[in-house]
Amino acid sequence: MKDMNGLVIPTYDDMLAAHERIRPHVRLTPVRTSDYLNELAGCELFFKCENFQEPGAFKVRGATNAVFGLTEEQAKRGVATHSSGNHASCLSYAAMLRGIPCNVVMPRTAPQAKKDTVRRYGGVITECEPSTTSREATFAEVQARTGGDFVHPYNDPRVIAGQGTCSAEFMQQTGGLDIVVAPIGGGGMISGTCLTLATLAPETRVIAAEPEQADDAYRSFKAGHIIADDAPKTIADGLLVPLKDLTWHFVSNHVSEIFTASEQEIIDAMKLTWKHLRVVMEPSSAVPLAVVLKNRAAFRGKRVGIIITGGNVDLDKLPWMKG
Amino acid sequence: MKDMNGLVIPTYDDMLAAHERIRPHVRLTPVRTSDYLNELAGCELFFKCENFQEPGAFKVRGATNAVFGLTEEQAKRGVATHSSGNHASCLSYAAMLRGIPCNVVMPRTAPQAKKDTVRRYGGVITECEPSTTSREATFAEVQARTGGDFVHPYNDPRVIAGQGTCSAEFMQQTGGLDIVVAPIGGGGMISGTCLTLATLAPETRVIAAEPEQADDAYRSFKAGHIIADDAPKTIADGLLVPLKDLTWHFVSNHVSEIFTASEQEIIDAMKLTWKHLRVVMEPSSAVPLAVVLKNRAAFRGKRVGIIITGGNVDLDKLPWMKG
Numbered sequence: 093m094k095d096m097n098g099l100v101i102p103t104y105d106d107m108l109a110a111h112e113r114i115r116p117h118v119r120l121t122p123v124r125t126s127d128y129l130n131e132l133a134g135c136e137l138f139f140k141c142e143n144f145q146e147p148g149a150f151k152v153r154g155a156t157n158a159v160f161g162l163t164e165e166q167a168k169r170g171v172a173t174h175s176s177g178n179h180a181s182c183l184s185y186a187a188m189l190r191g192i193p194c195n196v197v198m199p200r201t202a203p204q205a206k207k208d209t210v211r212r213y214g215g216v217i218t219e220c221e222p223s224t225t226s227r228e229a230t231f232a233e234v235q236a237r238t239g240g241d242f243v244h245p246y247n248d249p250r251v252i253a254g255q256g257t258c259s260a261e262f263m264q265q266t267g268g269l270d271i272v273v274a275p276i277g278g279g280g281m282i283s284g285t286c287l288t289l290a291t292l293a294p295e296t297r298v299i300a301a302e303p304e305q306a307d308d309a310y311r312s313f314k315a316g317h318i319i320a321d322d323a324p325k326t327i328a329d330g331l332l333v334p335l336k337d338l339t340w341h342f343v344s345n346h347v348s349e350i351f352t353a354s355e356q357e358i359i360d361a362m363k364l365t366w367k368h369l370r371v372v373m374e375p376s377s378a379v380p381l382a383v384v385l386k387n388r389a390a391f392r393g394k395r396v397g398i399i400i401t402g403g404n405v406d407l408d409k410l411p412w413m414k415g
Numbered sequence: 416m417k418d419m420n421g422l423v424i425p426t427y428d429d430m431l432a433a434h435e436r437i438r439p440h441v442r443l444t445p446v447r448t449s450d451y452l453n454e455l456a457g458c459e460l461f462f463k464c465e466n467f468q469e470p471g472a473f474k475v476r477g478a479t480n481a482v483f484g485l486t487e488e489q490a491k492r493g494v495a496t497h498s499s500g501n502h503a504s505c506l507s508y509a510a511m512l513r514g515i516p517c518n519v520v521m522p523r524t525a526p527q528a529k530k531d532t533v534r535r536y537g538g539v540i541t542e543c544e545p546s547t548t549s550r551e552a553t554f555a556e557v558q559a560r561t562g563g564d565f566v567h568p569y570n571d572p573r574v575i576a577g578q579g580t581c582s583a584e585f586m587q588q589t590g591g592l593d594i595v596v597a598p599i600g601g602g603g604m605i606s607g608t609c610l611t612l613a614t615l616a617p618e619t620r621v622i623a624a625e626p627e628q629a630d631d632a633y634r635s636f637k638a639g640h641i642i643a644d645d646a647p648k649t650i651a652d653g654l655l656v657p658l659k660d661l662t663w664h665f666v667s668n669h670v671s672e673i674f675t676a677s678e679q680e681i682i683d684a685m686k687l688t689w690k691h692l693r694v695v696m697e698p699s700s701a702v703p704l705a706v707v708l709k710n711r712a713a714f715r716g717k718r719v720g721i722i723i724t725g726g727n728v729d730l731d732k733l734p735w736m737k738g
Contacts, residue, residue: 122445124467126469127469128469141693143693144447144692144693146449146450146451148693363730366695366730367695367730369467370464370466370467370471370694370695370696370726371693371694371695372689372690372693372694372695373693403693407686407689407690407733407735408735410730410733412730412731413736
């Protein structure tokens with residue numbers, strides 16, 4: 093870690109250390125290809141299947157790095173976070189692997205399936221109202237009571253170092269890529285990707301993919317400072333959160349471009365992937381393919397890596413189903 | 416190949432030769448695992464993802480072996496088959512790879528999507544009426560006209576030797592299995608599995624999984640001779656065809672057991688796999704997991720390999736969708 097004006101930035105060595113730390117606990121996920129999608133996109137696509145992690149998302153990397161990096165003393169008090177998405181289940185999963193407590197603050201309106209998954213992994217849920225004020229107050233109370241180490245879903249150097257391990261594997265598995273495209277929400281995966289590739293493959297460009305209807309990262313990137321949306325609405329529900337100082341550091345310094353896609357483009361890309369890669373991915377994970385298909389000229393003839401970030405979907409409510 | 420009373424049986428060496436022949440043209444498909452499904456089933460499950468072949472099914476192995484085994488002379492006249500399923504698209508795909516003609520006789524009632532896929536791979540479709548008489552007459556006419564080499568969907572030693580390559584990879588990737596479970600329709604995959612494991616791992620048991628509503632293989636197995644159903648109806652539409660002499664040879668000599676599953680059990684297993692493996696598989700491919708969950712005692716504590724045979728489904732008509 094290095095300190096930059098009070099901001100603790102993870103380094104390439106932190107990523108390497110994270111990889112050693114988490115290797116026994118996470119999967120070396122496979123890379124999928126499809127001649128059909130290559131032809132359609134006019135470039136050579138490689139899909140890194142992080143949806144194949146046991147809890148179904150790349151977030152298990154950062155969570156596991158944070159959990160297994162705790163001292164014995166701290167581990168006894170466990171970890172705590174607020175999240176209604178994959179970070180909650182992945183942190184619970186990592187804590188379960190180490191056998192330590194995990195407390196999660198979740199809006200009471202979160203889907204029952206998400207709550208069930210956290211509980212299946214032994215996470216203890218404290219419900220809050222679906223507002224920032226209530227979440228912060230509830231979380232402060234939980235943390236004070238349990239002493240759990242706060243593992244932020246993305247604005248945490250341990251988490252970013254963990255997410256960076258995905259690109260290290262990806263480069264090795266593919267033998268090199270011209271471009272890596274990942275979805276951007278809070279920016280954890282994109283930051284980890286930047287962290288790793290800046291050293292490992294500085295010529296590889298990192299492109300972020302964002303829903304048009306939650307395009308705060310795109311607007312931040314263009315404006316040169318963080319802009320947070322009030323209440324974005326998109327089917328890509330893993331990408332609703334805003335950038336924070338640490339992820340902004342990586343995005344502003346290393347991301348080449350941010351492209352956006354409409355809701356329909358995201359749904360079409362999701363269905364294309366299910367059909368031709370035969371892989372179950374979340375709407376958030378379809379945004380990269382959507383932007384590649386929308387900006388073919390920018391990718392033509394290139395070796396393009398796409399990170400399939402997660403595969404937790406409600407199979408009873410697929411976006412192309414009627415009603 | 417060895418001749419047994421006029422029946423030409425593929426040997427282990429034929430499988431090895433097939434593997435060398437097809438290796439440049441098919442994928443070494445990954446093996447997926449899920450702690451969740453292991454716990455649910457009470458055994459250690461390994462899923463071989465043949466749905467990740469480019470045309471979405473294991474049948475590309477046998478088809479590629481047949482196509483690339485042709486002499487130059489025969490190759491000019493191409494190949495021909497009758498099929499309304501994965502064999503049609505896989506044979507077209509293999510023929511496209513070699514750059515030779517592929518003629519397919521298909522009932523005019525076959526789904527448009529299946530016809531589109533065959534044509535995308537350059538296959539030429541001749542439609543027949545949906546009856547055995549019409550199919551046989553139409554196929555005879557097509558074969559006489561084109562001189563194409565007939566590649567039967569399963570009752571062909573080249574096809575069985577090709578399908579057998581899947582288990583060879585599977586054993587190497589997993590380091591050994593106690594049981595391999597595959598769906599049974601005409602018996603091509605099961606026969607290839609028996610062929611390979613009888614030599615490579617004779618202690619590994621081969622179990623076939625069949626829909627209750629198309630249980631002709633089960634009844635044949637119990638009766639000791641082939642029983643063909645008149646018009647079976649099951650959601651597992653890859654498994655409607657009957658055993659033939661060559662596949663019966665392997666089934667009767669080497670299969671340990673045939674278990675059956677109901678339509679609802681198949682649908683439940685399919686949804687479980689989509690949710691927890693995050694893999695898109697056909698209903699036919701869900702029958703093995705369905706029978707494992709139904710017969711837990713037979714699998715308890717074992718290392719169980721399941722072959723996910725294919726991933727071509729109509730995403731607009733998933734069996735758990737209403738109406």
